[in-house]
Amino acid sequence: MKLYGCLWAADFPVAVEQRRSASSAAAAAVVFSGKAPGVVVDAANQAARAAGVRPGMTLAQAEGRWIAAQTNGEKAPPLLAAERDEAAEHRAQRELLDAALTVTPRVESTGPGMLALDMSGLRDVHASARALAAQAEQLGLPANIAVSPNRFAAVAAAQTQPGITHVYPDEVRGFLDSLTVGMLPLEEHESRTLGLWGVRTVGELARLSPDELTARFGDRGARLSKLARGESESVLEAWEAPRVFEQHREFDWQLESIDDLSFPLADMLKSLCDDLERHGASVSTLRIWLKLADGSRQERAVPLGYPLTDAEALLKLVRIEFGAKPPGGAVEALRLAAQATPRRYVQHHLFERARPNPEKLAVTLMRIQEIVGPGHLGSPAEAAVHRPGAFHLIPFEPGGEERGSQDAPGVAFRRFRPPVEAEVIEEKKTPIYVSSAAAEGSVERCSGPWRTSGAWWTNDPWDLAEWDVELPDGVFRLSCERVEELWQVVGVYD
Amino acid sequence: MSALAVSELENLLRRQGLGSAVKTPDPARYPPVPTGFTELDRLLGGGAPRGEIVACLGDLSAGCTSVGLSIAARATQRGEKAAYVDASDGFDPAGAARAGVELDRLLWVRCNARKANARRQAPGQRFGRPTQAAQAWKATKILASSAAFEWIVLDLIGLAVNELREMQRSPWVGLRQAIAQGRTSVLVLASEHVTGSTAACTLRCKRRSAAWRGSRGPSVLLTGTSFEASLESRRRGMGRASSSCLLETRR
Numbered sequence: 011m012k013l014y015g016c017l018w019a020a021d022f023p024v025a026v027e028q029r030r031s032a033s034s035a036a037a038a039a040v041v042f043s044g045k046a047p048g049v050v051v052d053a054a055n056q057a058a059r060a061a062g063v064r065p066g067m068t069l070a071q072a073e074g075r076w077i078a079a080q081t082n083g084e085k086a087p088p089l090l091a092a093e094r095d096e097a098a099e100h101r102a103q104r105e106l107l108d109a110a111l112t113v114t115p116r117v118e119s120t121g122p123g124m125l126a127l128d129m130s131g132l133r134d135v136h137a138s139a140r141a142l143a144a145q146a147e148q149l150g151l152p153a154n155i156a157v158s159p160n161r162f163a164a165v166a167a168a169q170t171q172p173g174i175t176h177v178y179p180d181e182v183r184g185f186l187d188s189l190t191v192g193m194l195p196l197e198e199h200e201s202r203t204l205g206l207w208g209v210r211t212v213g214e215l216a217r218l219s220p221d222e223l224t225a226r227f228g229d230r231g232a233r234l235s236k237l238a239r240g241e242s243e244s245v246l247e248a249w250e251a252p253r254v255f256e257q258h259r260e261f262d263w264q265l266e267s268i269d270d271l272s273f274p275l276a277d278m279l280k281s282l283c284d285d286l287e288r289h290g291a292s293v294s295t296l297r298i299w300l301k302l303a304d305g306s307r308q309e310r311a312v313p314l315g316y317p318l319t320d321a322e323a324l325l326k327l328v329r330i331e332f333g334a335k336p337p338g339g340a341v342e343a344l345r346l347a348a349q350a351t352p353r354r355y356v357q358h359h360l361f362e363r364a365r366p367n368p369e370k371l372a373v374t375l376m377r378i379q380e381i382v383g384p385g386h387l388g389s390p391a392e393a394a395v396h397r398p399g400a401f402h403l404i405p406f407e408p409g410g411e412e413r414g415s416q417d418a419p420g421v422a423f424r425r426f427r428p429p430v431e432a433e434v435i436e437e438k439k440t441p442i443y444v445s446s447a448a449a450e451g452s453v454e455r456c457s458g459p460w461r462t463s464g465a466w467w468t469n470d471p472w473d474l475a476e477w478d479v480e481l482p483d484g485v486f487r488l489s490c491e492r493v494e495e496l497w498q499v500v501g502v503y504d
Numbered sequence: 505m506s507a508l509a510v511s512e513l514e515n516l517l518r519r520q521g522l523g524s525a526v527k528t529p530d531p532a533r534y535p536p537v538p539t540g541f542t543e544l545d546r547l548l549g550g551g552a553p554r555g556e557i558v559a560c561l562g563d564l565s566a567g568c569t570s571v572g573l574s575i576a577a578r579a580t581q582r583g584e585k586a587a588y589v590d591a592s593d594g595f596d597p598a599g600a601a602r603a604g605v606e607l608d609r610l611l612w613v614r615c616n617a618r619k620a621n622a623r624r625q626a627p628g629q630r631f632g633r634p635t636q637a638a639q640a641w642k643a644t645k646i647l648a649s650s651a652a653f654e655w656i657v658l659d660l661i662g663l664a665v666n667e668l669r670e671m672q673r674s675p676w677v678g679l680r681q682a683i684a685q686g687r688t689s690v691l692v693l694a695s696e697h698v699t700g701s702t703a704a705c706t707l708r709c710k711r712r713s714a715a716w717r718g719s720r721g722p723s724v725l726l727t728g729t730s731f732e733a734s735l736e737s738r739r740r741g742m743g744r745a746s747s748s749c750l751l752e753t754r755r
Contacts, residue, residue, distance in 0.1 A: 367652070374650040378613055378643045386614040390597035390607050401597040408585050408609045418754040419540045419577070421729055422569040423599030424661070455716050457724040478726045484565025485714045485726060501596065503714070503729055504569035504661070 011179070013135065014161040014246075015127035017110060017142060018168035019153040022123025023053040026102045027092045029150035038076065039090040042069050052094050063089070102151060107249060109145040113138045116248045126165070128246050129157055139174045158182060161244045162237050166193045182240045187213025194234060200227060212238045253289055255348040257282050264303050264340035268332045271341060275328055278346050279321040291350040292317035296324065298331075301343035308337060316372040317351050323369045330380050375406065396462050397472055398489070399425055399500065422504050423487070429498035434488065441479055441488060448499045451482040459490070476500070534687055537582075540574035540604075543749035547735055548705060552691070555683050557676065559692045559699045562709035564661060567731030568693040569594075570603075570753050571709065572657045575691055577604035584654035587611040587647050591640035592662030602755075611653070615639040637667035641674050648682045648690060660694040668698055676702040705738040712750065728754045 019025055023041045033039065038057035042049050049069040061079040063072045069091060076089040099122055106125060110117040116128035132138050139155045146153040156167030158177035166189050167175045177185050189212040191204055203226070209215050215223075216238035223231035236242040257278040265271045286292055294317045300308040312331050318324055379387050388403035432446035442453050458477030465471045477488040485503040490496070534554035538545050545551045552558055552575055562568045576586045577600075586609060588595055593614050601607055615636045637660070644658050660671060671694075680702045683690060692699055697706070710732045718724040734748030 370650060371652050374646055374652060375611075377646050381639050381642050381646075382613060383616045386616050388612065389610060390595070390600070390612045392598055392601060392607075399596070399598070403612065406611045418752075419570060419574040420603035421599075421726070421753045421755045422567075422573045422603055423596045424564070424569050424594040425596045425599075427593045455714070455724065457716070457718070457722075457726055480714050480716075483563075484711055485729065486565075501594075502565050503726070504565050504567060 011130070011159055013129045013132075013157060013159055014164045015114075015129040015135075015139065015142075015155060015157045016120075016161075016164040016168040017106065017125040017127065017146065017153050017155050018165075019106065019123035019146065019151045020169075021053055021055040022102070022151070023094055023099060024055040024058075025123070025151050026099050027095065028055075028090075029102070030095070030098060031090070031092065033090055035152070037088060037090055038063070039092070040069075040072055041092050041094040042072075043094045058089060061089070102149070105149050106146060106151060106153070109149065110142060112145070113142050116246055118246045119249045120165075123151070123153070124165075124168075126161065126246055128248075136174070136176070143174055158185075160186075160240045160242070161246075162186070162242060163240065169193070183216075186238065186240050187211060187216065189213075191215055194237060196234070197230075200230070200234070203227075216240075253291070253350065255282055255285055255289075255291070255293075255350050256346065258343070258345040260301075260343040261341070264342055266340045268329060268336070271332065271344070272325065272329065274344065275346075276321065276325050278344070279324045279328070282346060282348055283319050283321040283324065286319050286348060286350060289350070290353050292319040292353045293324065293348040294351040295349040296328070297347045297349070298328070299345040299347075300337050300341050302337060303340040303342055306339070310335070314372055314376075316368040317353070318369050318372065319353065320369045323373050326373050327376055330376055334380050371406075396464055398462060398474065398476060423501050424504045425501040426499060429489065429500045432488065432497045432499050434490075434497040441477055444479060444481060444486070444488065444499070446499050449481050449483050449486050449502070454480040454482075456480065458488075461492075463492075478503075537575075537689075538578055539571065540578045541571070541733075541749075541751045544571070544707075544733055544751055547733065547747060547749050552689060553704050554689055555686050556704035557680055557683070557690045557692060557699055557702050559694065559697070559703040559706040560709060561694055561696060561706060561736070562661075562731075563695055563711075566709040566711050567729065567733070567751060567753075568661055568709050569659070570729070570731070570751070571707070571733070572659060572691055572693050573600055573603040573605060574753075576600070576610060576655060576657055577606075579655045580606035580609040583609070585609050585611070585652060586655040586657065587613060587653045589613045589615070589640050589643050589647070589656065589658045591615045591636055591658070591660050591667075594659065594662055611647075613640075613643045613647075615643070637663055637670050641671060644690065645679060645682070648679055648688055651683075651686055651688055654687050654689070656688065656690045658690060658692045660692065660698065663694075668694065668696060671698040672700070674698075676700055703737070706736045708734050708736040709751075710734075715752075726755060728752055 024039050027041050028035055028039055036057060038055065038061055040051045040054045040058050040063060042051050044050050051063065051065050051067045051069060051072045053065055054063045062075040073089060103119060103122065107117060107119055110125050110127055114127050114129055114132065118126040120126050129135055129138065135157055139157055143153065143155050154168045154172055156164045156171060156175040156177065158164040158167060159179050160182045163177045163182045163185055167177050191209055191212055194212060215234065220232060220235040223235045227234065259274055259278060294314060296312040298310050298312065310331065312327055375387060389406045390401050391404050393400035393402050426448060430446050430448040432444055434441045435443040441456060444450060444453060456477050456479040459475035461475050463473040473492045475490045475492055479486055479488055486499050487501045489498050489500045536548065536551035536553050538551045560568045560571050576588065579586045581604065588610055590613060595612055597607060616639065640658060644656055647653055647656050660668065676699050679690065712730045712732050714726060715728040716724055717727045730750060730752045732748055733751050
């Protein structure tokens, strides 16, 4: 028989804060988030709630309510307020998970302070629950634990019953019937509608026709009906510790060349890739740590254009990396760590041209980048500015289907980078003679000027007048910087 | 032996499964691809050959870049991948887009003059190698051996004479072997011969005229250019030798 357990640490954010500050659990406490004046109470413990403090109040309202409770003569404990620390909550949740994993290997982290456990097949369920409660107490996070063959019943029991509770199979329906309808995971409009219908308990909801509920609430209506009748079947999403993919090796002798290093590297990368393969992951970034013979240490990252699992391709990339930046000494120890990412599975289109193998392409691009340097390789893209010649490079990721063809070939233009300075003789503000290292001669025909300007609000403004001029050697484009009257030949029609 | 007899013998070898022994590519396997210029396709016997080196020679403004971009445009529009190895960093993305190149399918390799100069001046580099040309050559070799691109345009226009001499000494036969029997073609744009006898065909471009619209003042506009392309040399069975055609581009 399937058996679910639920661990519930009530007022988890407050409990974590009280544990950190070592304050008494009996003291009224709240945690808040946000910046003044919009500081809002996120959670309040039982003692604070007894004084009328509720989550969602502003901190000023909560303090006012607490003072009012004191002046009314009620026995109100002092209110402790602390800023919410989500990192500490994550750590505490992880501690609870570790404790639960000592009881059963299948644990789901359902939410802050709540765990769902698969307790099927445990030899002594009560002893396991007791042991878990004791561990939570030791961690400073007292928790309720409930066990039931119905998961919703286990969750509801942990949230409503203190200590350890068992809801046996023949008690499930009776227990659920007694719960208020608010224990169900309702959306606001569903809660409002059920209120209008006069449905107050889960039992009353269970007695409604499932078909009628489905007709009014859709799929969620059917699901709520099943939950209320104790017939729901849920799948536990077991938590898995994040995997670390690392390989470490210390050598008995010093490795002085890249070729020497390649043998252990190939072996380590093979093991790393096999491990990744088993977990359906691939490497997005490979980090390498080297310990050199002189005692110094080096760290470097090999960014990959495409997540890889091919050891040979990785070895080539690492060799390229070492070829470009040699370690600078003999290597005594080597550690590799892969930043893992889920494998990408590409579904190709039947009528689309086959794309290059991404792993092979990544290696090809990295080898070329090694030659021309970073920032000199990629797909060109026109920049979203009107500055002549502006562009940027984006990663090369070809794809897509065939596109329509153009009728006539367009005029090609070549740019001179950097532009060539020129001396220009003008007549009636039109160039008539050009003299430069790129071109020289009388202007036979010309068109222009086309004036562009921009970025006047920055340190790099431009204000240009451009001309197309036909010289004896061809048709060139001239540019005149209008502020400084600086003429340049920026390109040629070829 | 007549060309017809050679062709029949080659076809017989292919039918017997001995196609690897045939030097000329099988036109049925990888038919030539249109260049975008109808007259040039006619001159080349149907289009630019696959798995071959094609050279296009001419001075600056002779029309070589127009040929290169037109081939890249047609290739990328068909969904193929093209690489533009730009030795002198003269590629203009906006102009290429206007010429019809699908930029997202084009890999632009910008040879880095600064890195080349830094390497030349580095201690230990006693003999200054013209590394901008060397960068272009190495990148082309890597691209060719990857077989990931259908067209590689190696643009050497604008390189200094000593750099072109360096390119002439490069092992072009190895490059030709790397792309032979595959789909990848290499188009070399240069101002003079660099490929030796490895090019399947060599085109020579010459500027003819520019077309203008309007008479004077701001109404004058450049509407196109025209240039002459002649087949300077060819390998057997490829195009018509010693013929030329007039090519026109429109803006």
